Amino acid sequence: MSGLDGGLARQNDGAAAPRRGLGTNQSGMRDYNQRLVLSLLRRHGSLAKTEIARMTGLSAQTVSVIMRELEADALLVRGDPQRGKVGQPSIPMSLNPEGAFFLGLKIGRRSSEMALIDFRGAIRRMCQHSYAYPTPEDTIAFVTKDLATLEKTLDRRRWARVAGLGIAMPFELWSWADAAGAPPGAMDGWRHTDIRAALAERCPFPVYLQNDATAACGAELVFGHPPAQGDFIYFYVGAFVGGGIALGGRLFSGSTGNAGALGSMPVPDPAGTMRQLIDVASISVLEKTLVARGLDATGLWTSPDDWGELGEDLERWVDGAAHGLAHAILAATAVIDFQSAIIDGWLPLAVRAALVARTAHHLSQLDSEGLTLPAVREGTVGRHARALGGASLPLAERFLVGAQSAL
Amino acid sequence: MSGLDGGLARQNDGAAAPRRGLGTNQSGMRDYNQRLVLSLLRRHGSLAKTEIARMTGLSAQTVSVIMRELEADALLVRGDPQRGKVGQPSIPMSLNPEGAFFLGLKIGRRSSEMALIDFRGAIRRMCQHSYAYPTPEDTIAFVTKDLATLEKTLDRRRWARVAGLGIAMPFELWSWADAAGAPPGAMDGWRHTDIRAALAERCPFPVYLQNDATAACGAELVFGHPPAQGDFIYFYVGAFVGGGIALGGRLFSGSTGNAGALGSMPVPDPAGTMRQLIDVASISVLEKTLVARGLDATGLWTSPDDWGELGEDLERWVDGAAHGLAHAILAATAVIDFQSAIIDGWLPLAVRAALVARTAHHLSQLDSEGLTLPAVREGTVGRHARALGGASLPLAERFLVGAQSAL
DNA sequence: CAATAAATAAATAAATGTGATTTATCTATT
DNA sequence: AATAGATAAATCACATTTATTTATTTATTG
Known part of the structure; x- marks a missing residue:
């Protein structure tokens, strides 16, 4: 199956994902358990099915089924069988770096950054755009251009696996007009622009928005060494x-x-x-x-x-x-x-x-x-935490348990 | 069925209640949906099955099954059919006040309070015990005596439906020795006494412990008018x-x-x-x-x-x-x-x-x-919020969604 | 005006589908 | 022989879908 539509995505469409105030059903249960498996693999790097079963309290068979499905969706890859212990060798499973890709956009007062990361959190591409002060039009142009480049650079399979874009941006960007040394009113465009919606129109995947520092916090949670x-x-x-x-x-x-x-x-x-x-x-x-x-x-x-x-x-x-x-x-x-x-x-x-x-x-x-x-x-993430945090938003939303939806 | 053992209690024993880090299974799902129904009834007082179905997103049939089961366990009672609208009259269901009882114990520096509340949150009994300063022995004696009285006062059916005791107590009670005007060292007993364990030994139901103000906060959440x-x-x-x-x-x-x-x-x-x-x-x-x-x-x-x-x-x-x-x-x-x-x-x-x-x-x-x-x-709860908050602990633990377990 | 049909809504029974668990078996290793 | 991982088949639990029953209001007709 190519693309992500067949995998977790469809599960989410079902009646009741465990959102607040709603009931749970079987799809919600499976979805939750899948996310749990992925979260554990993210934290521990590589685990055998039995280990997952022990950690989750789920039966070995359930874990087997879930992980085979994730493997079929190319979200997991199997490692070399571990021999040397009594019993059948265990097969460590780990996240497939190529399983999904995420885009993070940080909008700052002097520059914007756009990062592409893979399913394991490695930075695949990072580009920067500097300016005296940011405007929505300028930002949209920068992103649009970068997306076009990306679509050309990545092959079709990988492009289809880009799971989303997360924007990390300070609240009330316009109130910095003076501090940024911008002409008065120059940044008023932000006040009336829904940048998330504007970019969502130009993207074939979901777009999320979050405060920049909060996003950076999310990066520490998902991409930290070790994850916080x-x-x-x-x-x-x-x-x-x-x-x-x-x-x-x-x-x-x-x-x-x-x-x-x-x-x-x-x-x-x-x-x-x-x-x-x-x-x-x-x-x-x-x-x-x-x-x-x-x-x-x-x-x-x-x-x-x-x-x-x-x-x-x-x-x-x-x-x-x-x-x-x-x-x-x-x-x-x-x-x-x-x-x-x-x-x-x-x-x-x-x-x-x-x-x-x-x-x-x-x-x-x-x-x-x-x-x-x-x-x-x-x-442990460092300077680029905000852009990476942006990228962590679609990742958490699609593949981790209980993420707070970011708009 | 008398007592609570047949109802939600057993469900909780099952493999994986949705605790952190664990997987979910069907029992967990049913348990969650049952708690959700009870939470909605607590907030809204009285709802028809269809209304619950609409609010939860669950199917009418699922809600029907769940609520019939809760009614069979005497946790719900049916109200008078509401006529006057097109279609079959709706039957408002509400919490059975006699469905369960909860004990709340507040330990303060001048007095202790012990409250008995019913499933709807009405105070059925409240007794107070004053002192110059509290000691663990004194407190245990007070509670033991009150429990004995209670066992006599309530009939057997009601006594079996007491679902738990929650203790609301300040952290590090002993550090108030001077402020309470107690002789130095008089309150040191608290430092080494696990009051929760001591009372749990003397109770046929679970005992919880929580900081007094945090417990009071819980009371506002469960018993507030309206619940916060x-x-x-x-x-x-x-x-x-x-x-x-x-x-x-x-x-x-x-x-x-x-x-x-x-x-x-x-x-x-x-x-x-x-x-x-x-x-x-x-x-x-x-x-x-x-x-x-x-x-x-x-x-x-x-x-x-x-x-x-x-x-x-x-x-x-x-x-x-x-x-x-x-x-x-x-x-x-x-x-x-x-x-x-x-x-x-x-x-x-x-x-x-x-x-x-x-x-x-x-x-x-x-x-x-x-x-x-x-x-x-x-x-909206008032002075007795701490004792009521204590009583809210076993209630939340057993009957509401996603309560943080209090020790 | 009474009788009756149509529409609507709640409640529920039966059938269906999904997902987790249990049991049994196979494989690989010490 | 003992042990441990993996998984297929059978089973069980729960929610959903579909269809039916019951109860009521509204509209229509004699």
Whole structure:
């Protein structure tokens, strides 16, 4: 069977997928169990059918049937039989990298990125588009052109297996007009454009939209090394800092999609005045400092591998940002007992490491009576987390259990 | 069939109830659909089979079978046929108040409460036990005695239908030793006693344990008028303030059970110093003020219907508490986009109303850029929310969809 | 006006289809 | 011989589909 229409897709069409408030039926059950198998394989890389049976509590036969079907749909591939143990050799099954492809589009204030990833999460293609400020028309043109190239580059079979496009974009992009140095009103187009719908018209597959930092959080969940588990809070430090929430190993985007709006978290600055996290932990704050000092700050955006020697300014920014992040983590922990806090961003690795260490330090200084503090950790996905997070949206929607639908 | 063993109970024993990480099978599906039907009836009071079918998306026949079974188990009763419309008259089905009973035990620093509620949530019996400070032995004796009385009072059929006991108790009760005016070390017994296990030994039904404010939140969800829906944050203002979280109409207690530890939320006091919410919004703070002024504050605990004339002191406390609550709500909203914030407590109705109004006012003064503020509302359950919340635990566990198991 | 037919809606019985489980068997290895 | 993985066949459980029964209102007719 070529394409994805015969596989999980059809199952979803049936009466009642386990959406909220609806009943379950057999299709829902099979669909759930298939997704469960795929999720386990994603997490563990490669498992024999019996192992899956043990982990899920399903009978060996059921697992056998499900996995043979997935294999027939080319979503799984069998590995070399493992000999050397008593009994029949076990055949490790793993995700077929070519089983499906996903597109992720990140729209930022200085550039857009479009990523193509395979079923195992490997980046197959990544292209960038820079600008002074983004407009919807420009973005649509960029995507359309890239899609055309892609359709030519990939063979027909692979193109048919592109399962969706996920857009990772900040909420209310237009309100950055001034910060991005755009002429007033230049970005008003965003206010009235439904970019998701506009792109969906031009794509033969479903298109999803999610806040950029929330999407990045999803990338940590699906493509992390290892994939993040349980309940955690996530920060993506970009031009502006944003956040995401994962509960029970699943992205939580909230009823309005605005969960994890950690940039708006009130935090005290060293003087005790309450400010929003976005005003202390964003890279744009560092940029402003550098510019005020008459330095060239464009390297912050163009060479994320190494910012060079920024000395005292960088150190002060890291400390301030960490101070704010620590407070945000503390407050968030009073709401949800997160197991860990993950920090990633458009940052050189050394800066990210320093930021995490400093945040952990500040956090340990705060009054956490009655709380169990989460472990503060670096993200494992890195700079491109937002684009990859976009790509994770169609993946989660089609192939993982209980994803929150992203519009 | 007498007792509950024949009904949903057995279904639960089957292989895979939809617990996390496990597969689903038919029993799980039937169990889920049964719970769904019961949840809908709880929310809507009384529904015809066809209405349930429409709401769930299940076929009329499936609903028919499920509801006949529930009726046979005496969990549902049929109402008078509704005539006056075209077609066969519809028979409204509703929860049988006598279908099951639940016990809720609240353990507080000055008194314990034990409540018996029926399947519809009506309080059938409520008894109180006051003390200078609680000990595990004392509590066990109180419960044991009350259970004996209950077994005598209820007839055999009803006693067999008691589905469980839920304990609502603050975390780390022992750490209040000083605040409760107990001799040092007197409450150390709690540190080493597994009260849930101790009571479970003495009960023929399952026993659950939950943080008291989280349990109260559960009461708002199950017994509220109307039952609260969606995502909300909940505060119970007692001797100490505590909180709870509900997501998607379900109690969320987190991986360690410490979600909604809102008492530990850092909030700025008017001077700008960061303090924990518990230090500004607890009734004990008001008590301290009154005692320092040489006034008798016992009325705060003994006459929750009317605190009398406390004048300026009360007003100042309400304002301070509201200020803290507003900040806590703001910070929480940056984590989860809550639709509402519900405030209840051991408070006279007028004080609760004033606290809510003042909190809403303070909240509107804060910088909420990038957030959608939740509506601030009074609880609908009232003072006994904690005991009722305890009783809601076995109810949710047995009869509602997707409850987080409480230990 | 009463009797009757048509339409509608709820409830349910029987047949059907889907999916998980149980049981038995085969294969490969120590 | 013992053990463990894989799977086919038979069985069981549950939801769906289709058709039927029952109860009622509305419209029509004598």
